[in-house]
Amino acid sequence: MDRMSRTNPRASVHRTVEWVDTDASGHQHNSAIIRWVESAEAELFLRTLKLPDYFPSVPRIHQEIHFKKKLWFGQQITATVGISKLGRTSMTYAFEIHGHPHDGQDGGLAAFGTVTVAHVPPGSAKAQPWPAAVVDAVTSTEGTGI
Incomplete structure (x- = not known):
């Protein structure tokens, strides 16, 4: 299931x-x-969405990881992150880690979960609404299949 x-x-x-x-x-x-x-x-927010100011202001407020398979020394993996929810002051993204076939073992989904971040700009003590640049970048790519 995706x-x-x-x-x-x-x-x-x-x-x-x-x-x-x-x-x-x-x-x-x-x-x-x-x-x-x-x-x-980082690939998503810096290079794909071009939001360099994202990182100094996004403390993690929740993360959840489900482990499905072991990944071994030398094995190739692919880590994928996708935005699943954009709230007024928080954002949740889902992730999947897939291992590639290695040393006679099948690959497949090794871990999945979510991370939720809040927008807390420098100098602020609590979460604030997302800047328009973040909202625009996240919502303007919907439907493009990134």
């Missing part, structure tokens, strides 16, 4: 599971998932 709308903005990155990404048994450490998600988030 957890991300194919009509909302999305972006992917491709990585190799490095030794530093693994635990003592050679499969991914749980923290590697969120690092790959954040790389895809």
Whole structure:
């Protein structure tokens, strides 16, 4: 089941599971998932949507990860992030991490989940409405299949 709308903005990155990404048994450490998600988030907001001011103002307020398969040292992965909800002061994006076939093992969905961020501009102590540039960038690409 696709957890991300194919009509909302999305972006992917491709990585190799490095030794530093693994635990003592050679499969991914749980923290590697969120690092790959954040790389895809940067791809989406900096390079696809061209919103360089997004990052200094988006603390995470919730994240949820469901682990489905192990990913192994040397395995290729694809991390995809897609915006699933834009609220007045928050945004939720869904993500999926897929492993590619490796050492005789099938690939497939390894992890999925959501991350919710709030817009808290520098100098503010609480969430504020999204700037028009963010709303425009996110909503103008709907329907393009990014």
